[in-house]
Amino acid sequence: MDLVEYQGKQLFGRNGVPVPPPGVVCRTPDEVEAAARQIADGGNPLTVIKAQVKMGGRGKAGGVKLAKSPAEARAHAESIFGLDIKGHIVHVILVEPASGIDQEYYLSILHDRVGKGYLVICSREGGVDIEEVNRTNPAAVVKEPLLPSETVDGLPRERALDIVTRANLPAAALDQAADLLVKLFAALKAEDATLAEINPLILTDDGRVIALDAKVSLDGNAAFRHGDYDEWDVEGIEVVDEQTRAAKAADIAYVRLDGDVGILGNGAGLVMASLDVVAQAGGTAANFLDIGGGASAETMAESLRLVLSDDRVNAVLVNVFGGITQCDLVAQGVLGAMEQLGDIDRKLVVRLDGTNAEAGRRILTEANHPNVIPAATMAEAAERAVAEAAARAAA
Ligand code: GDP
Ligand code: MN
Numbered sequence: 001m002d003l004v005e006y007q008g009k010q011l012f013g014r015n016g017v018p019v020p021p022p023g024v025v026c027r028t029p030d031e032v033e034a035a036a037r038q039i040a041d042g043g044n045p046l047t048v049i050k051a052q053v054k055m056g057g058r059g060k061a062g063g064v065k066l067a068k069s070p071a072e073a074r075a076h077a078e079s080i081f082g083l084d085i086k087g088h089i090v091h092v093i094l095v096e097p098a099s100g101i102d103q104e105y106y107l108s109i110l111h112d113r114v115g116k117g118y119l120v121i122c123s124r125e126g127g128v129d130i131e132e133v134n135r136t137n138p139a140a141v142v143k144e145p146l147l148p149s150e151t152v153d154g155l156p157r158e159r160a161l162d163i164v165t166r167a168n169l170p171a172a173a174l175d176q177a178a179d180l181l182v183k184l185f186a187a188l189k190a191e192d193a194t195l196a197e198i199n200p201l202i203l204t205d206d207g208r209v210i211a212l213d214a215k216v217s218l219d220g221n222a223a224f225r226h227g228d229y230d231e232w233d234v235e236g237i238e239v240v241d242e243q244t245r246a247a248k249a250a251d252i253a254y255v256r257l258d259g260d261v262g263i264l265g266n267g268a269g270l271v272m273a274s275l276d277v278v279a280q281a282g283g284t285a286a287n288f289l290d291i292g293g294g295a296s297a298e299t300m301a302e303s304l305r306l307v308l309s310d311d312r313v314n315a316v317l318v319n320v321f322g323g324i325t326q327c328d329l330v331a332q333g334v335l336g337a338m339e340q341l342g343d344i345d346r347k348l349v350v351r352l353d354g355t356n357a358e359a360g361r362r363i364l365t366e367a368n369h370p371n372v373i374p375a376a377t378m379a380e381a382a383e384r385a386v387a388e389a390a391a392r393a394a395a
Contacts, residue, residue: 001217001218001220001229001232001233002054002215002216002217002218003054003214003215003216003217003218003232004052004053004054004092004237005050005052005094005213005214005215006023006025006052006094007214007216007232007234008196008214008215008216009023009211009214011187011191011193011214011216012184012187012196012211012214012216015183015184015186015187015190015191016183016186016187017180017183017184017187017211018176018180018208018209018210018211019210019211019214020096020097020099020210020212021044021096021097022096023035023039023050023094023095023096023097024038024039024094024095024096025052025092025093025094026077026092026093026094026095027091027092027093027236028077028081029074029077029078029081030074032049032073032074032076032077032093032095033070033071033073033074033077034070035047035073035095036049036067036069036070036073036074036095037070039095039096039097040069040070042097044097044098045068045069046066046067046068046097046098047066047067047073047095047096047097047098048064048065048066048067048095048096048097048098048099049064049065049066049067049073049076049077049080049093049094049095050063050064050093050094050095050096051063051064051080051083051085051090051092051093052090052092052093052094052237053085053088053089053090053237054088054237054238055085055086055087055088056199056215057085057086057129058085061083061085061086062079062080062083063080063083063085063090065079065080066098073095077093080093081093091236091237092234092236092237099202099204099210099212100204100205100206101200101202101203101204101205101212102202102203102204102205102207103126103170103173103202103203104126104127104128104200104201104202104212105122105123105124105125105126105167105169105173105177105200105201105202105203106121106122106123106125106126106127106128106130106133106141106198106199106200106201107120107121107122107123107126107164107177107180107181107184107197107198107199107201108120108121108122108130108195108196108197108198108199108215109121109181109184109185109188109195109196110194110195110196110197111194111195111219112145115145117145117146117147117148117151118145118146118150118151118185118188119143119144119145119146120142120143120144120145120146120155120163120181120185121141121142121143121144122141122142122144122163122164122166122167122169122181123140123141123142123167123168124140124167124168124169125137125140125141126199126200126201126202127199127200130199140168141167142163142166142167144163146185150185154182154185154186154189155181155182155185155186156182157178157179157182160177160178160179160181160182160185161174161175161178163178163181164177164178164181170203172203172207173203173209176208176209177201177209180201180209180210180211184196184198191216191218191226192218192219192222192225192226193216193217193218193219194217194218194219195215195216195217196214196215196216197213197214197215197216198211198212198213198214198215199213199215200212200213218232241256241310242309242310243256243287243306243307243309243310244256246306246309247289247306250302250306252289252290252291252302252303252306253268253288253289253290253292254287254288254289254290254306255287255288255289256286256287257275257284257285257286257287257288258284258286259278259283259284259285259286259312260283260284260286260312260313260314260315260389260393261278261283261284261285261286261313261314261315261316261317261385261386261389262285262286262287262289262307262308262310262313262315262316262317263275263278263285263286263287263288263289263307263316263317263319264289264291264300264303264304264307264316264317264318264319265289265290265291265318265319265320266290266291266292266293266319266320266321266325266330267290267292267321268290270319270320270321271288271289271290271319272288273319273378274317274319274378274382275288277378277379277381277382278317278382278385278386280379280382281379281382281383281385281386282386283382283385283386283389283390286307286310286312286313287307287310287313289303289306289307291303291320293324293325298333299333300330300333300334300336300337301333301336301337301340301341304316304334304337304338304341304348305337305340305341308341308344308346313346314346314388314389314390314392314393315346315347315348315349315385315386315388315389315392316346316347316348316349316385317349317351317381317382317385318334318348318349318350318351319351319378319381320350320351320352320353320354321353321354322352322353322354322355322356322357322360323354323355324355325354325355326355326356326360327352327353327354327355327356327357327359327360327361328356328359328360328363329356329360330352330360331350331352331359331360331361331363331364332363334348334350334364334372335363335364335367335369335372338369338371338372344371345392346371346388346392347371347372347373347385347388347392348371348372348373349373349375349381349384349385349388350364350372350373350374350375350381351374351375351376351377351378351380351381352364352374353376353377353378361374361376373388
């Protein structure tokens with residue numbers, strides 16, 4: 001799970017990684033104004049207003065702004081709430097006492113699957129796109145794999161100092177940056193994080209090295225080791241579309257994809273195979289939906305309603321292999337669902353195989369519903385669904 005900045009900073013803070021003085025998490029311009037006033041009363045009139053979305057480049061997108069007064073903080077908040085940062089809508093803002101910046105650096109530690117270990121990346125060039133720096137001036141980016149012994153026992157201070165020295169950090173920042181790096185790695189291990197990125201790591205105008213930004217990913221497989229894991233999942237931060245939200249509420253196994261052919265199948269394996277046959281037929285899936293074991297009219301209607309509520313869906317492929325599930329009942333379920341849903345302007349291609357498949361197909365054929373097309377094989381069904389989707393897209 002990815003954390004937003006304020007959460008990453010909380011996690012840094014409790015592990016001794018230096019961060020700015022605590023900010024206030026806000027959901028309305030009123031709250032932002034009050035937070036800025038509270039911070040100003042604490043002696044720092046300058047605040048920074050920061051969009052909390054799980055996406056980098058917030059500064060460039062207008063999601064990070066300095067404010068000299070509570071009124072200005074409020075005005076910034078009004079422009080930042082609702083902002084679309086590469087598809088992530090801003091619902092939460094962090095108001096933080098602004099830090100005075102002398103210099104900006106880059107520091108990250110990530111779990112490198114290919115290298116089967118941790119990798120430290122550090123550069124004198126921070127606050128900018130590090131991949132761009134790595135392309136144009138790779139010598140400015142130090143990439144240091146950690147040794148197995150370091151992975152187990154922790155990063156020795158002299159190694160940390162060596163890394164930040166080779167990254168060309170200035171003398172004034174070296175000791176503090178080395179200490180910070182040692183703590184950052186300890187934090188990564190303690191919290192089961194797979195990534196901790198600080199861009200920028202700054203030298204403040206009063207000579208302190210602190211993490212001004214925080215991007216942290218936690219390993220969901222280790223959730224059981226952390227009692228507070230679910231608490232990171234905060235309302236307003238996850239970007240969830242209407243269908244995903246509805247599926248979650250109804251306990252339906254649904255994954256949103258990018259294409260325009262809706263897919264419903266019984267069993268995750270069959271749904272995945274459906275994605276493949278749709279791709280083979282030259283189409284792209286709009287979603288992955290596993291209707292599970294029983295495919296009653298209600299389940300079918302609920303699942304179909306969900307998929308059809310997505311405007312991107314131009315045709316639907318229903319792929320059912322009857323085992324315990326009986327295809328004749330599925331066929332009735334599909335027809336019942338169509339009745340419940342009323343007028344729909346999209347075609348459903350239904351492939352039934354396995355238990356009572358013939359009876360199921362006969363039911364569909366006899367019903368002769370204008371939008372329900374029975375198909376005997378998966379390949380045939382996929383081709384038809386892709387063709388129907390293309391026809392609707394062209395119309
Ligand atoms: P990002 O654009 O999503 O990476 O957001 P950052 O948190 O990294 O902020 C972007 C930039 O805004 C930083 O590189 C800083 O230059 C600037 N910035 C952020 N916070 C502060 C602050 O407290 N004081 C000052 N002076 N600048 C800040
Ligand atoms: Mn940043």
